[in-house]
Amino acid sequence: MTVTPARAAGAVLLALIALAPLVPMAGMKQYVLHVVIQIFVWSFIGQAWSLMGRFGLVSLGHGAFLGVGAYAVVLLWNFYGLTPWVGGAAAIALSVVVALVVAYPCSRFGIIGHYFALVTLAVGEVVRLLIIAERDWTGGSLGVTLKAASDASLVAMQYADKRVWYYAGLGLWLFGLWVWARLDRSMARAAMEAIGEDETAAACVGVRVTRFKLRITVLSAALTALGGIAYAQYITYVNPETLAGIGVSLRIVFAVVLGGMYSLLGPTVGTALTIALSEWLRIVFGVKFIGMAETIYGLLLVIFIIFLPAGIYGSLAALVRRRRPAPVPATA
Amino acid sequence: MSMLELRTVTAGYGQFTALWDVSLAVERGEAVAVVGPNGAGKTTLLRVISGVIPPRHGDLVFEGASLAGRPAHEVVAHGIAHVPEGRRLFPKLTVAENLKMGAFLPRARKAYRESLERVSALFPALAERQKQRAGSLSGGEQQMLAIGRALMSRPQLILFDEPSMGLAPVMVLRLFDLIRRVREEGYTMLIVEQNVRQVLKLVDRAYLLEVGRVRMEGRAAELSEQDFVRKAYVGL
Amino acid sequence: MIDPIFLVEAAVNGIMLGGVLALLALGLNLIFGVLDIVWIAYVDLVMVAMYAVYFLVMVYGWPIWLGGLGGVVVGVALGILVHLLIITPILDSPPVNQLLATGGLLFFLQSIATFLWSTDHKSVRVSLPSIELGGIFVSYPRLIAFVLSILVMVGLYLFLTRTFIGTAIRAVSQDRGAMALMGASPQKIYVVTSAVGGAMAGVAAALLSIQYSVHPYFGAAFGPITFMICVLGGLGNMVGAFIASFVMSEIIAIGGVVWSTEMGYVIAFALFIVMMFARPGGILAKRQ
Numbered sequence: 124m125t126v127t128p129a130r131a132a133g134a135v136l137l138a139l140i141a142l143a144p145l146v147p148m149a150g151m152k153q154y155v156l157h158v159v160i161q162i163f164v165w166s167f168i169g170q171a172w173s174l175m176g177r178f179g180l181v182s183l184g185h186g187a188f189l190g191v192g193a194y195a196v197v198l199l200w201n202f203y204g205l206t207p208w209v210g211g212a213a214a215i216a217l218s219v220v221v222a223l224v225v226a227y228p229c230s231r232f233g234i235i236g237h238y239f240a241l242v243t244l245a246v247g248e249v250v251r252l253l254i255i256a257e258r259d260w261t262g263g264s265l266g267v268t269l270k271a272a273s274d275a276s277l278v279a280m281q282y283a284d285k286r287v288w289y290y291a292g293l294g295l296w297l298f299g300l301w302v303w304a305r306l307d308r309s310m311a312r313a314a315m316e317a318i319g320e321d322e323t324a325a326a327c328v329g330v331r332v333t334r335f336k337l338r339i340t341v342l343s344a345a346l347t348a349l350g351g352i353a354y355a356q357y358i359t360y361v362n363p364e365t366l367a368g369i370g371v372s373l374r375i376v377f378a379v380v381l382g383g384m385y386s387l388l389g390p391t392v393g394t395a396l397t398i399a400l401s402e403w404l405r406i407v408f409g410v411k412f413i414g415m416a417e418t419i420y421g422l423l424l425v426i427f428i429i430f431l432p433a434g435i436y437g438s439l440a441a442l443v444r445r446r447r448p449a450p451v452p453a454t455a
Numbered sequence: 456m457s458m459l460e461l462r463t464v465t466a467g468y469g470q471f472t473a474l475w476d477v478s479l480a481v482e483r484g485e486a487v488a489v490v491g492p493n494g495a496g497k498t499t500l501l502r503v504i505s506g507v508i509p510p511r512h513g514d515l516v517f518e519g520a521s522l523a524g525r526p527a528h529e530v531v532a533h534g535i536a537h538v539p540e541g542r543r544l545f546p547k548l549t550v551a552e553n554l555k556m557g558a559f560l561p562r563a564r565k566a567y568r569e570s571l572e573r574v575s576a577l578f579p580a581l582a583e584r585q586k587q588r589a590g591s592l593s594g595g596e597q598q599m600l601a602i603g604r605a606l607m608s609r610p611q612l613i614l615f616d617e618p619s620m621g622l623a624p625v626m627v628l629r630l631f632d633l634i635r636r637v638r639e640e641g642y643t644m645l646i647v648e649q650n651v652r653q654v655l656k657l658v659d660r661a662y663l664l665e666v667g668r669v670r671m672e673g674r675a676a677e678l679s680e681q682d683f684v685r686k687a688y689v690g691l
Numbered sequence: 692m693i694d695p696i697f698l699v700e701a702a703v704n705g706i707m708l709g710g711v712l713a714l715l716a717l718g719l720n721l722i723f724g725v726l727d728i729v730w731i732a733y734v735d736l737v738m739v740a741m742y743a744v745y746f747l748v749m750v751y752g753w754p755i756w757l758g759g760l761g762g763v764v765v766g767v768a769l770g771i772l773v774h775l776l777i778i779t780p781i782l783d784s785p786p787v788n789q790l791l792a793t794g795g796l797l798f799f800l801q802s803i804a805t806f807l808w809s810t811d812h813k814s815v816r817v818s819l820p821s822i823e824l825g826g827i828f829v830s831y832p833r834l835i836a837f838v839l840s841i842l843v844m845v846g847l848y849l850f851l852t853r854t855f856i857g858t859a860i861r862a863v864s865q866d867r868g869a870m871a872l873m874g875a876s877p878q879k880i881y882v883v884t885s886a887v888g889g890a891m892a893g894v895a896a897a898l899l900s901i902q903y904s905v906h907p908y909f910g911a912a913f914g915p916i917t918f919m920i921c922v923l924g925g926l927g928n929m930v931g932a933f934i935a936s937f938v939m940s941e942i943i944a945i946g947g948v949v950w951s952t953e954m955g956y957v958i959a960f961a962l963f964i965v966m967m968f969a970r971p972g973g974i975l976a977k978r979q
């Protein structure tokens with residue numbers, strides 16, 4: 124690998140991120156770590172969403188996979204004492220099954236565009252309502268708290284020390300970037316892009332549409348469930364409104380589209396900004412004006428979508444490209 | 456003064472220029488044809504006149520008023536009806552509803568009943584199919600409906616874009632008969648046609664358009680005598 | 692075993708609910724059919740209009756019918772406002788952005804309602820008795836809401852088929868350019884469409900006000916089911932949406948009695964998903 128300025132900058136940035144928990148920040152430290160961990164986890168989930176979104180599979184039901192992942196792992200631990208390492212695998216498997224049950228018919232019957240968005244939205248609602256309906260198990264709309272482990276924190280995947288979660292979150296985020304980049308470079312991408320443009324045409328030139336769509340959906344669902352598991356283990360509390368349903372699904376999509384779903388760092392930029400924004404608004408308005416922070420958040424989202432249709436990162440990238448002098452063609 | 460006058464109009468799509476300095480005039484009561492090969496810019500010419508696309512420069516004067524750059528829905532109100540290429544009916548609306556939409560302008564809406572009677576008299580076939588969906592009509596009937604719909608706006612000038620396109624030869628002859636009858640009602644018209652032989656029998660004058668420029672212009676009878684036109688377009 | 696009389700009562704209530712759901716679905720469907728945009732925040736507009744009805748009736752003491760009309764006016768105003776401020780700039784954006792712009796509006800409306808009016812449930816109290824019909828109890832407000840919603844739907848039907856502007860709304864959804872050649876400004880027709888959609892939201896708000904209390908998350912409760920109905924009926928297909936409303940509301944009402952309200956919804960959504968696979972174009976697709 125050659126050393127380019129961009130790569131060097133990336134390496135320096137990564138080193139800074141890795142060292143951040145060692146910086147003394149007095150009383151602020153726990154809070155800063157908490158915000159950054161959230162950014163890592165939700166960026167990872169955003170990356171998982173964008174694997175589908177960038178190919179025209181706009182899902183408004185990713186909350187379903189989050190919810191399935193988070194609830195399965197928490198309930199298995201609470202009721203059967205099953206370690207999240209095993210429970211997590213089961214949770215991911217379950218979300219993959221859900222994804223297949225929905226995605227197979229969707230691609231088989233050519234459900235795309237608005238219809239796909241609305242079908243996935245229904246799936247998200249089904250999961251949310253099932254969680255509420257099964258209140259004997261799930262605590263209904265009040266949610267459940269993860270039972271604290273007596274000791275063995277590695278087995279229980281519970282850590283009081285936020286630094287552990289910081290590095291775990293960092294690892295998760297880097298893993299998400301790696302998957303994104305792998306997919307970006309693979310053959311699958313060309314195929315999926317052809318499908319995104321025009322499904323029939325892609326099928327005509329020999330792209331196996333159903334198979335590619337299924338693979339990408341399964342991958343996206345599994346990673347989203349993983350993100351849900353990580354979030355549940357970190358927060359140690361799950362609730363149908365924050366982990367399933369239309370609200371959280373929309374938030375994921377917002378962050379990604381805001382950042383720009385066609386670039387590696389787009390989901391991260393969008394997530395970091397939306398989380399930072401809502402944290403900041405929360406601090407500014409505190410508990411005095413309940414709802415004000417969210418009001419401004421919603422308003423800003425609408426404004427961003429209208430005025431920066433390519434996303435923040437995407438628009439900035441386009442701006443930089445325009446600024447740069449056009450390459451002079453080498454004429455002989 | 457001419458009813459419609461185009462002065463050195465240039466127009467196109469994006470970077471592409473489809474019409475170069477086209478000048479053209481239509482007198483009141485006249486029927487004028489525009490002929491030319493595929494891609495010559497005939498449709499573009501009609502689109503500029505009816506305001507679907509704005510001219511890049513040049514002027515467009517109708518009845519003394521400059522219409523250059525006016526949007527399509529305002530141009531219609533000035534009395535220009537456009538029977539577009541491919542008919543562009545509302546396929547899921549009935550025949551009656553399509554005609555009703557032709558009379559959408561406030562002025563035309565007032566005279567709706569009367570216009571409907573006139574159109575029904577001209578096209579009895581349509582009157583019989585009032586409740587049928589436009590999309591289920593035959594090609595010839597659809598073209599009649601497109602023309603009828605244009606008449607409903609009570610225009611002074613009608614623009615036809617290849618009315619005979621896609622019709623069987625027998626239907627083409629019937630259609631030209633119908634257009635002739637419309638003409639006898641006193642409408643001024645500008646017709647774009649590929650069927651040069653037929654259209655030259657119908658009109659007073661004609662323009663020949665090639666790659667976005669007016670190549671020739673003259674009385675219909677003289678033009679059809681010219682060797683060049685006969686060989687290239689009339690096929691004699 | 693459940694007493695069959697409860698099932699019959701649930702079925703009757705389902706029909707009543709279906710009327711109002713149909714109203715919502717038709718409004719959303721009209722907008723979708725013409726503008727090709729799904730207003731994710733549509734039912735949140737209903738929520739705001741319901742607050743309007745509440746304040747007019749309970750705080751300012753207007754009679755209920757006048758308050759209801761006030762709700763309709765608010766609905767129309769919201770429809771126009773949303774159209775001009777949000778929809779017009781994104782008419783040519785990619786579908787994701789369109790979904791998200793109206794989705795952002797959803798967050799905005801939900802939270803501004805929380806901010807202004809708190810999360811308390813607020814209800815318009817109308818003292819009307821239940822009426823008994825052969826052992827079945829039907830609440831009077833529901834019956835009124837049902838009858839009025841049917842009347843309004845008939846009105847919408849006549850508007851769309853008999854008037855020039857109504858026909859133009861249908862025409863512009865089939866060929867925007869051709870409608871411009873008829874002398875109609877497509878932009879104006881779009882605004883009228885959104886206003887009519889807003890009016891439907893306002894009427895629904897008035898009719899829902901007398902049966903349900905309003906809270907900031909009202910839209911979240913009724914929104915998804917409204918989208919499902921639209922898709923089930925076939926996006927842009929009015930008759931389909933009408934039938935789908937009653938199918939869904941029956942499932943919810945009967946499921947609610949047999950199991951629980953949530954399970955009623957779960958079954959409705961599951962049916963929706965299955966139907967999507969069986970008939971992607973909507974329940975009436977084959978007849979088209």
Ligand SMILES: Nc1ncnc2c1ncn2[C@@H]1O[C@H](COP(=O)(O)OP(=O)(O)OP(=O)(O)O)[C@@H](O)[C@H]1O
Binds near residue numbers: 493494496
């Ligand atoms: N919407 C468009 N965008 C870009 N270019 C266009 C568009 N419509 C037409 N053109 C181009 O403009 C030129 C003139 O097209 P136009 O349709 O006016 O030709 P025409 O004389 O009507 O041809 P035909 O006889 O095939 O109808 C053609 O080269 C065509 O490719």
Ligand SMILES: [Mg+2]
Binds near residue numbers: 497498499540
């Ligand atoms: Mg043409």
